[in-house]
Structures are given as structure tokens and as C-alpha cells.
Amino acid sequence: MSIKPILFSSWSSSCSWRVRIALHLKDIDFTIKPVNTSKGEHKTKEFQEINPMKHVPALKIDGKTLIESLAIINYLDEAFPQKPFLPTNxxxxxxxxxxxxxxxxxxxxxxxMKVLKYTAKEGESLNLNFARHWIKEGFESLEEIVSSSSGKFCVGNEVTIADIVLIPQVTKARQFKIDLTPFPTICRIEKDLKVLEAFHKANPLRQPDCPNDLTDYNKSFFE
Ligand SMILES: N[C@@H](CCC(=O)N[C@@H](CS)C(=O)NCC(=O)O)C(=O)O
Structure with missing residues (x-):
């Protein structure tokens, strides 16, 4: 890898956050190119050439542009097999x-966001109840799944792709004001993951495009 990879990322986007965790877990030095989705920068013609889906993240690496966070994470795991994201079993x-x-x-x-805007009722800008309903239902299933698969982390005692995807989603649930007390296994795993260096570095609060005027309340979701 001769040129540093470039990650098109938005500080608070959960999908960008997944890829940042993966890059840090693999100790890959990369540059962030912020894309401000609140200002619609992901919908410009220029960005559409990078990702026709008009989503962050995208990763320029090895002379290619990759899209879709899970595909990017799998590429990184195949290209840099040290500290694998999947167990051997x-x-x-x-x-x-x-x-x-x-x-x-x-x-x-x-x-x-685009789904919450599209399904918003008259007088609403975002259909937050729609998101809350599906996150809560999803977490009920997720808690059951990780209760039987987990050791220290989501699956056994090593960090896997499941943990990379879990952490940003737990924060999103908090931002959507989901009560997480019915999900003790998820919360326990989150606590153990958050202290790991790669997860710490990938945190939205440590990104170059994180606004410097965030209120303590808004910061608290990420801490
Ligand atoms: N399946 C895609 C989803 C990407 C995605 O939904 N990105 C969000 C931010 S987390 C986005 O760009 N949303 C823009 C919008 O809703 O307009 C992936 O995993 O990369």
C-alpha cells in the first residue's frame, strides 16, 4: 500500500464509524475526508461519482474506491489478515x-435520515417514532442472540466484525432515546469494547469534523 487510504466519513455516521474502527484495529494509517451529510454533501454530483448510493462511508485504497461498510471491512480483513475480524471456528x-x-x-x-425524512408525517421533519420502534425491536432480538453467542465480546472472547458493527449502533440507540436497561448483555459488551484503543480512536468525538460546539448533553452519547 503506497498511498495512504482516504476514508470519506461523517463524524457521527454509524457506518463510517464501523470502518474507522476496522482501520484502527488493523493499525492502518489513513486520512479522513469529511462529508457533511447534514449539508447534503453526500448528494452532490462529485460525491455520487465516489458512491452512487449517496451514502458514507467510501474508502479509497490500493488505487480503488470501495463502498458499503461491510464490504470495506471484509476487504480490509482479507488484505490485512493480521488480527482477523472472524473467529477460526x-x-x-x-x-x-x-x-x-x-x-x-x-x-x-x-x-x-433519508428514511426518517421520507416517512415523516405532516409537521414532522423526521419520523423518530419509526426509528425508535425498529431499533427497540431489533435490540430485543440482538440481546437474545448475543446472550447465547457472547463471551467477553459478541462472539466468544475475541473482537469480531460483530463488535465493530455493534458499538456505533448502541450509541445510535441512545441518541434515539431507547432505554437500554432491558439489554444487559449488549451494555456489558459495549463497556468492554469502548476501552480498547481502536474503538477509542474511532469515536465520533475524536474526528476532525466533530463540531467543537457540541453541548455536554450531545457529547454524553458518545462517552
Ligand atoms: N449499507 C450502507 C449504509 C450506509 C448509510 O446508510 N450511510 C448513512 C450514514 S450512517 C448515510 O450516508 N445516510 C445518508 C442519508 O440518509 O441521506 C453501508 O453499510 O455502508
Whole structure:
């Protein structure tokens, strides 16, 4: 890898956050190119050439542009096999992928800004109840799944792709004001992951595009 990878990322986007965690876990030095989704920078013609889906993240690496956070994470795992994101046991590999998919396909798309704008009722800017409903339901399933798969982390005692995807989603749940007390296993795993260096570095509060006028209340979701 001759040129530093460039990550098109938005500080508070959960999907960008996943890729930042993965890059840090692999000790890859990268540059962040902030994309301000609140200002619609992901919808410009210029950005559409990078990601036709008009989503962050995207990663320029090895002379190519990659899109879709899970595909990017899997690319990184294949290109940099040290500290793998999947266990060696094939059943646990399937469990790790399943947890990542439950969040990436079953929860996050239903809280995405464009969905909440599109489903908003008259007088609302975002349909927050829609997001809350699906996050809560998703977490009920997720708690059951991780209760049987987890050791210290989501699957056994090593960090896997499931943990990479879990952390940003737990914060999103908090931002959407979901009561997390019915999900003790998820909360325990979150606590153990947050202290790891890669997770600390990838935190939205430590990103170059994190606004410097965030209130303590808004900061508290990420701490
Ligand atoms: N499946 C995609 C989803 C990406 C995605 O939804 N990104 C959000 C931020 S987390 C986004 O760019 N949303 C823009 C919008 O809703 O307009 C991935 O995993 O990369």
C-alpha cells in the first residue's frame, strides 16, 4: 500500500464509524475526508461519482474506491489478515456475520435520515417514532442472540466484525432515546469494547469534523 487510504466519513455516521474502527484495529494509517451529510454533501454530483448510493462511508485504497461498510471491512480483513475480524471456528464465523447483518440490514437502514425524512408525517421533519420502534425491536432480538453467542465480546472472547458493527449502533440507540436497561448483555459488551484503543480512536468525538460546539448533553452519547 503506497498511498495512504482516504476514508470519506461523517463524524457521527454509524457506518463510517464501523470502518474507522476496522482501520484502527488493523493499525492502518489513513486520512479522513469529511462529508457533511447534514449539508447534503453526500448528494452532490462529485460525491455520487465516489458512491452512487449517496451514502458514507467510501474508502479509497490500493488505487480503488470501495463502498458499503461491510464490504470495506471484509476487504480490509482479507488484505490485512493480521488480527482477523472472524473467529477460526466456522460456526462462530457465521454467528459473527449474522450479528453484523442483523444490525447492518435489520436495524440501521430503518433509522437512516433519508428514511426518517421520507416517512415523516405532516409537521414532522423526521419520523423518530419509526426509528425508535425498529431499533427497540431489533435490540430485543440482538440481546437474545448475543446472550447465547457472547463471551467477553459478541462472539466468544475475541473482537469480531460483530463488535465493530455493534458499538456505533448502541450509541445510535441512545441518541434515539431507547432505554437500554432491558439489554444487559449488549451494555456489558459495549463497556468492554469502548476501552480498547481502536474503538477509542474511532469515536465520533475524536474526528476532525466533530463540531467543537457540541453541548455536554450531545457529547454524553458518545462517552
Ligand atoms: N449499507 C450502507 C449504509 C450506509 C448509510 O446508510 N450511510 C448513512 C450514514 S450512517 C448515510 O450516508 N445516510 C445518508 C442519508 O440518509 O441521506 C453501508 O453499510 O455502508
Amino acid at each position: 466456522i460456526y462462530q464465523r457465521a454467528q459473527s456475520r449474522a450479528i453484523a447483518d442483523v444490525i447492518a440490514s435489520g436495524i440501521q437502514p430503518l433509522q437512516n
